[in-house]
Amino acid sequence: MMITPLTKQEIQQFRAGTRGTAQRIHFNNAGASMPPDVVVETVVNYLTEEAMSGGYETEAKYHAQLENTYTLIARLINADKNEVALVENASTAWILAFNGIDFKKGDAVITSEMEYVTNLIGFLNAKKTHGIEIKVIPNDEYGNFQPAVLEKAITPRTKLIAITHIPSTAGAVLPVVEIGKIARKHGILYLVDACQSVGQMLVDVKEIGCDMLAVTGRKYLRAPRGTGFLFVRKEVQDQLKLTFMDGHTVQWVSGKDFKVRDDARRFELYEKNRALTLGLGKAVEYALDIGLDRIWLRVLHLAALMRRQLGNIDGITVHDMGDRKCGIVTFSIEGIDSAMIKSKLAEKQINVSVGKAVSTLLYMNKNHLKSVVRASVHYYNTEEEIMTMCDALVAIMNANIESRAEIQEPR
Ligand SMILES: Cc1ncc(COP(=O)(O)O)c(C=O)c1O
Structure with missing residues (x-):
């Protein structure tokens, strides 16, 4: 059976009825979603x-x-x-x-x-x-x-x-x-x-x-x-x-x-x-x-877009494996601690979380992952929000490179 995708108007309506979305980009839905008003x-x-x-x-x-x-x-x-x-x-x-x-x-x-x-x-x-x-x-x-x-x-x-x-x-x-x-x-x-x-x-x-x-x-x-x-x-x-x-x-x-x-x-x-x-x-x-099938379709679309965009950025590794994926996207940036990425994004009103090894211990240990950034999308997120996060990550990476260069060449 064909699933009808959520329309732009519906998404706008969900966002209008979720006051938090006007304040922040919330990619911590796997932690706690923003509740509808x-x-x-x-x-x-x-x-x-x-x-x-x-x-x-x-x-x-x-x-x-x-x-x-x-x-x-x-x-x-x-x-x-x-x-x-x-x-x-x-x-x-x-x-x-x-x-x-x-x-x-x-x-x-x-x-x-x-x-x-x-x-x-x-x-x-x-x-x-x-x-x-x-x-x-x-x-x-x-x-x-x-x-x-x-x-x-x-x-x-x-x-x-x-x-x-x-x-x-x-x-x-x-x-x-x-x-x-x-x-x-x-x-x-x-x-x-x-x-x-x-x-x-x-x-x-x-x-x-x-x-x-x-x-x-x-x-x-x-x-x-x-x-x-x-x-x-x-x-x-x-x-x-x-x-x-x-x-x-x-x-x-x-x-x-x-x-x-x-x-x-x-x-x-x-x-x-x-x-x-x-x-x-x-x-x-x-x-x-709304319909759980429609929610799922939208979540899959946004998560796939996020993985693609992150994968296009040099220095970012997306860790998600397996044929069946969901709205949780995990990644890391070479040379920058996950907690640091989270706090730098928070300065730009973007919420993500840090996935520590303890929460999924056997899998994380096996894959030698101490911590990852966890960006989890929900249907009320938008494509634009994903682009904004990716731009912010590039800016964080560039600032990190500049600060390292300064440390190496003190004036
Ligand atoms: C897969 C999974 N199971 C169980 C839990 C525990 O849920 P709660 O904190 O509501 O007890 C979590 C919390 O993050 C989870 O991700």
């Missing part, structure tokens, strides 16, 4: 109403809208609303899922070299505490993950396949659908870290065939900071141990026993920030209204 207003208005009417009273008034956040998330990822739990970030979501698994000594987890640091620590901790084995499937020489290699690594002791869909500090997309087919075929639990992919592209839990999916709000979903969610497939919910419980997580409790509730909200606690819940819902609705 309507999302910010939703949160601020709700907080104001809480202050004026009372927290519980405001919650009662907005009950239907708060519930609707679950419905919207379910629609976003093609799940049932009873399979969604709201949490504060992707790490919490991932940890709740992973720590819920009943690992026994000798069980194995298969993963990739692109795993996020939270997940890597989780594996290492489970190795220490439960004696699990960690099998890391390396990318091939072109930076592609090979599902066939993963399938060969499966044994009767394989308890979990855990994959990061889009890594934090590399421009790649992992083949989560192909991996899901293997997980299903062998009946192995499948946990996907979709922190960087949800909001950037279509993510369909049924198509992926995952049991658990961890997501954050502030990145490509353009939701407020401190929001996120966990998807747990209905059939898997009873298999996971609960890390914490309160009155909200149970159907009933007597003096002698309790029964856990029948949906994914068993992974939540009662108290949460209702204003942010509403803001998250608004951001999801905003993305759905």
Whole structure:
């Protein structure tokens, strides 16, 4: 099916409704996107109403809208609303899922070299505490993950396949659908870290065939900071141990026993920030209204343009590898520290981030990368902004050459 590209007018409209875009060029969408004004207003208005009417009273008034956040998330990822739990970030979501698994000594987890640091620590901790084995499937020489290699690594002791869909500090997309087919075929639990992919592209839990999916709000979903969610497939919910419980997580409790509730909200606690819940819902609705396929098309176009433009500049190396790429562009400049590039760009009102080795440790170490500049585009960015960043980088490089020459030839 043909995807209709976003028009210039639509992009102008999105930018007009995102006040930050008038102030800065924001290429730190993989850190946190600029939220649409309507999302910010939703949160601020709700907080104001809480202050004026009372927290519980405001919650009662907005009950239907708060519930609707679950419905919207379910629609976003093609799940049932009873399979969604709201949490504060992707790490919490991932940890709740992973720590819920009943690992026994000798069980194995298969993963990739692109795993996020939270997940890597989780594996290492489970190795220490439960004696699990960690099998890391390396990318091939072109930076592609090979599902066939993963399938060969499966044994009767394989308890979990855990994959990061889009890594934090590399421009790649992992083949989560192909991996899901293997997980299903062998009946192995499948946990996907979709922190960087949800909001950037279509993510369909049924198509992926995952049991658990961890997501954050502030990145490509353009939701407020401190929001996120966990998807747990209905059939898997009873298999996971609960890390914490309160009155909200149970159907009933007597003096002698309790029964856990029948949906994914068993992974939540009662108290949460209702204003942010509403803001998250608004951001999801905003993305759905545009269409995730259209967002993805635009992101791919901008990222490809950025890679091409950066690649044309002598002295800049783009590090992204693999056949499938995303909106995250990583690069470095010979002789200039990534942190320095970030701060020099910031002086020109251009936001990028520094991708440190720790966040995607195995991949970065393997490729001898200590840090990279991470410039991540979203659909509301423009071609002109990319040109402005490239011009700024050339100016930074020229200034660096001049200052070096001065050091060598002091007058
Ligand atoms: C791939 C990936 N997974 C997980 C996380 C953790 O997300 P959060 O900070 O919301 O816990 C990040 C954060 O950058 C990430 O890039």
